[in-house]
Amino acid sequence: MVRWLELNRALPAGQAFFERELAGLAGAGKRRVLISGGADTGVTALVAAAYRLAGVEPEIVFVDQCASTIAQNSLFAAHLGLKIECIQTDIRKLDCPAVDAIVAHSFLLFFEGQMRQQVIAAWARNLRPNGVLLMSNSLAQDEGDWISIKNQEEILRRKNTLELAAKNAGFESSAAIEIAETAARFWQSSPSRPPAITAANLRTSLEQAGFCVQSILSANVAPVSGPMAMVRASTTTRARAEIIACKAGERSALLAAHCGAAPRPGLTNA
Ligand SMILES: C[S@@+](CC[C@H](N)C(=O)[O-])C[C@H]1O[C@@H](n2cnc3c(N)ncnc32)[C@H](O)[C@@H]1O
Numbered sequence: 001m002v003r004w005l006e007l008n009r010a011l012p013a014g015q016a017f018f019e020r021e022l023a024g025l026a027g028a029g030k031r032r033v034l035i036s037g038g039a040d041t042g043v044t045a046l047v048a049a050a051y052r053l054a055g056v057e058p059e060i061v062f063v064d065q066c067a068s069t070i071a072q073n074s075l076f077a078a079h080l081g082l083k084i085e086c087i088q089t090d091i092r093k094l095d096c097p098a099v100d101a102i103v104a105h106s107f108l109l110f111f112e113g114q115m116r117q118q119v120i121a122a123w124a125r126n127l128r129p130n131g132v133l134l135m136s137n138s139l140a141q142d143e144g145d146w147i148s149i150k151n152q153e154e155i156l157r158r159k160n161t162l163e164l165a166a167k168n169a170g171f172e173s174s175a176a177i178e179i180a181e182t183a184a185r186f187w188q189s190s191p192s193r194p195p196a197i198t199a200a201n202l203r204t205s206l207e208q209a210g211f212c213v214q215s216i217l218s219a220n221v222a223p224v225s226g227p228m229a230m231v232r233a234s235t236t237t238r239a240r241a242e243i244i245a246c247k248a249g250e251r252s253a254l255l256a257a258h259c260g261a262a263p264r265p266g267l268t269n270a
Helices: 002-006 015-027 042-053 067-080 113-126 152-168 173-188 199-208 253-259
Strands: 032-036 059-064 083-088 099-105 127-139 211-223 237-247
Touching: 002 152, 015 042, 015 099, 015 127, 032 042, 032 113, 042 059, 042 067, 042 099, 059 067, 067 083, 099 113, 113 127, 113 199, 127 199, 127 211, 152 173, 199 211, 199 237
Parallel strands: 032 059, 032 099, 059 083, 099 127
Antiparallel strands: 127 237, 211 237
């Protein structure tokens, strides 16, 4: 909702990355994609668009623990005629027929260390051998950098702007106020959990679960933005990373081709 109202219905960050990587998978006949903690319809739209641009219909497994998100994505998928299975569950409990790829967008940061490892283990369990994990996430320089003092003036300014946007979008005044107050309460808290995700601890966690990390691109340090993000008193920019990891398979040829390959143009291994 916040993305819809504030960011002019924008797709999530990393659109070019997901489009490129998912088009490659589509071309290789890998159509079955798990969206892990997709939230609103942004990530579903991104995955559907990437496959359809490549001329392939995806088979999406959408997993989220929130009922309203499941309902929202089911309606959206029906509207687009997408083949989708929406499963309301804790991702750590998921056991579904294996998928070719997993898309996780700003998701891992919600889990503290041990739970985070359980999420990654669930991904590995539900991914085919040689399947691919694609992630977009902000990365910290330091594991201790997960809690922040919020900028109160910025929260108030943003709350008022969101309320106005909701009214302009046709919400009744009481609903617009509720949306803005709910978002402001959310911005006050810190959704991220310790330790903060760094390139180093992410690589270790993925490898521990049997993934081979192909690349962690964290080149673009950008202003803090997005529906969840709130400028801190001290930080106004952060690095956003695009991560590719493969699950080791019994036949390692494809894996070797993926993981042994030189980084693609524009990517830096971190
Ligand atoms: C902030 S959203 C993720 C953002 C979204 N992927 C995006 O970038 O647009 C977090 C989502 O994860 C879901 N979630 C949190 N913990 C979960 C869990 N253990 N299992 C499944 N979904 C979970 C929440 O319900 C919420 O929809």
